[in-house]
Amino acid sequence: MQLRKRRKGSVREQIAALSAGLLAVSGIPAAAQDNPYAPVSGVQDNNFGPGAAYSELDAALLVYQEAGGRVQAIEPSANLAVHGAHGETFSLGLIADAVSGATPNGAVPSDQVQTFLTPVMLSGGHATVTGASGGSTIISLPGIPAVRQYTAAANTLPMDKGFHDHRGAIDFNWSQPLGHISDVGFGGGFSREQDYQAISGNAHIAQNFNGDNTTLSLTLNTELDSSFPFGGVPAPLTVMSGALKSPSTRDKTQLGFVVGLTEVVSRRWLLQFNYSFDSQSGYQNDPYRIISVVDATSGEPTANLYENRPNHRQSQSLFLDNKFDFDPFVTDISLRYFKDDWGITSKTAELSERINLGRSFFIEPDVRWYQQSAANFFHYFLNGSDPLPAFASSDTRLGKFSSLTYGMKVGFNLTGRTELDLRGMYYQQTGDGHPADAIGQLRQQNLFAGTKAAFVFLEYTWNFH
Amino acid sequence: MSFLQSLRRGARFAVACLGLGALGACTTIGPSPWEKDLMARKEMQVSAYAPLKAADNHVYFSKEASSGGSGFAGGGCGCN
Numbered sequence: 078m079q080l081r082k083r084r085k086g087s088v089r090e091q092i093a094a095l096s097a098g099l100l101a102v103s104g105i106p107a108a109a110q111d112n113p114y115a116p117v118s119g120v121q122d123n124n125f126g127p128g129a130a131y132s133e134l135d136a137a138l139l140v141y142q143e144a145g146g147r148v149q150a151i152e153p154s155a156n157l158a159v160h161g162a163h164g165e166t167f168s169l170g171l172i173a174d175a176v177s178g179a180t181p182n183g184a185v186p187s188d189q190v191q192t193f194l195t196p197v198m199l200s201g202g203h204a205t206v207t208g209a210s211g212g213s214t215i216i217s218l219p220g221i222p223a224v225r226q227y228t229a230a231a232n233t234l235p236m237d238k239g240f241h242d243h244r245g246a247i248d249f250n251w252s253q254p255l256g257h258i259s260d261v262g263f264g265g266g267f268s269r270e271q272d273y274q275a276i277s278g279n280a281h282i283a284q285n286f287n288g289d290n291t292t293l294s295l296t297l298n299t300e301l302d303s304s305f306p307f308g309g310v311p312a313p314l315t316v317m318s319g320a321l322k323s324p325s326t327r328d329k330t331q332l333g334f335v336v337g338l339t340e341v342v343s344r345r346w347l348l349q350f351n352y353s354f355d356s357q358s359g360y361q362n363d364p365y366r367i368i369s370v371v372d373a374t375s376g377e378p379t380a381n382l383y384e385n386r387p388n389h390r391q392s393q394s395l396f397l398d399n400k401f402d403f404d405p406f407v408t409d410i411s412l413r414y415f416k417d418d419w420g421i422t423s424k425t426a427e428l429s430e431r432i433n434l435g436r437s438f439f440i441e442p443d444v445r446w447y448q449q450s451a452a453n454f455f456h457y458f459l460n461g462s463d464p465l466p467a468f469a470s471s472d473t474r475l476g477k478f479s480s481l482t483y484g485m486k487v488g489f490n491l492t493g494r495t496e497l498d499l500r501g502m503y504y505q506q507t508g509d510g511h512p513a514d515a516i517g518q519l520r521q522q523n524l525f526a527g528t529k530a531a532f533v534f535l536e537y538t539w540n541f542h
Numbered sequence: 543m544s545f546l547q548s549l550r551r552g553a554r555f556a557v558a559c560l561g562l563g564a565l566g567a568c569t570t571i572g573p574s575p576w577e578k579d580l581m582a583r584k585e586m587q588v589s590a591y592a593p594l595k596a597a598d599n600h601v602y603f604s605k606e607a608s609s610g611g612s613g614f615a616g617g618g619c620g621c622n
Contacts (some may be wrong), residue, residue, distance in 0.1 A: 287571065504601070
């Protein structure tokens with residue numbers, strides 16, 4: 078009889094994995110623990126949980142495409158996280174994205190052709206545009222800034238075609254246990270695109286209680302954004318034109334915090350509850366977006382004005398997430414309630430069901446439902462016979478609508494150290510394109526500029542010591 | 543509602559959450575250490591699949607008025 082030779086180190090690995098399990102609480106490293114179960118020389122150590130020193134490299138690609146020739150985006154990203162044996166974690170992330178396509182400019186459709194003008198910069202004989210170029214005519218005269226003109230056919234939603242932009246972003250985070258405090262840390266980020274820049278910072282503290290079954294956390298976040306739209310920042314509610322505007326830059330600051338409670342309720346149930354508060358102050362307009370002023374009888378557009386939003390915005394949200402592990406099924410149910418002082422409230426519910434099919438393959442269908450009310454300054458159009466309001470925007474994202482997202486993820490655990498995940502989702506907004514207050518020809522138009530989009534996400538994860 | 547009023551309201555709520563958490567800490571809710579095998583799995587970690595969650599948040603932030611909840615509001619880009 079041939080006895081199977083016990084693999085050297087396997088017991089140690091199992092004990093180390095069990096130890097990692099004991100320390101695992103909601104992804105936040107538990108208090109510092111010595112890790113006496115170091116890998117034995119010559120044996121592959123696949124212990125990548127809390128309590129083990131290892132690194133994790135993620136490479137990912139997001140491909141996003143809207144229906145109707147609208148926005149498309151490609152976004153590669155990479156993230157490296159280095160975990161120490163005593164709960165220290167350092168992470169560094171890089172993101173790039175390229176966005177192009179057509180985007181609604183905010184004007185209502187008309188039964189006649191509409192023409193729009195916007196400034197354009199010519200450098201070395203070539204047009205440099207963030208707003209658009211495709212489907213446009215560039216009118217250039219010596220000595221003065223060029224003007225770009227584009228049209229919208231009758232009975233079509235006006236689009237600024239050829240929108241394109243590039244973005245690069247970097248972020249880092251550090252966290253570690255400190256004395257009797259389970260976890261403290263800080264991080265920062267920088268993002269830059271052709272007409273926008275964001276600098277952010279954060280700090281957090283977390284404490285485990287109740288045999289590491291309960292974690293309380295507090296995270297502070299701040300962000301400074303600068304908007305420098307091509308052609309300058311337009312004065313609010315002035316007529317759209319091809320003239321250069323001033324100032325060239327406007328800023329926005331953001332302060333917020335998140336209080337979180339994570340509870341391991343039972344062997345199979347993990348619960349997370351967050352309360353978030355956020356305050357934004359400064360320039361919050363979309364500098365390229367306009368709103369139509371229409372004739373009070375015919376509904377025909379008579380002017381296009383640059384939008385205007387309040388300079389201050391405060392929002393709060395409650396978020397509840399539940400994970401249930403009924404091996405081989407893992408159910409994730411999350412709910413969110415959001416409210417801000419612009420009059421917007423929203424509800425979000427998401428359900429995913431991971432089904433492990435063997436040790437190295439899983440599928441995960443996912444569905445998300447979202448519904449929001451309109452901002453109190455949202456209008457599809459302004460009636461020419463009414464006084465001009467202080468704030469007005471026709472941005473569909475500030476209007477009343479609901480959305481549904483559904484799709485599927487498949488994952489392959491390739492080697493025990495590497496995982497490949499692929500997920501495809503379809504997103505569709507639904508809104509009322511025929512409001513009761515539509516005037517004249519607008520009654521025949523669909524005013525809702527909602528989005529239909531498909532996006533695919535590919536992620537490769539590699540753990541190593 | 544002024545910023546300070548909202549901040550006070552938020553702070554009160556935060557203190558209430560901390561109180562509830564402290565209360566929870568006094569109880570024996572939750573499994574024993576040797577029952578946390580399932581919690582050690584990647585799919586049960588809150589921070590797992592972070593790049594995918596970040597991509598989701600980026601898409602929804604650029605198409606909807608709400609953001610944050612699981613993390614911060616805002617998106618670090620000019621897409622909204």
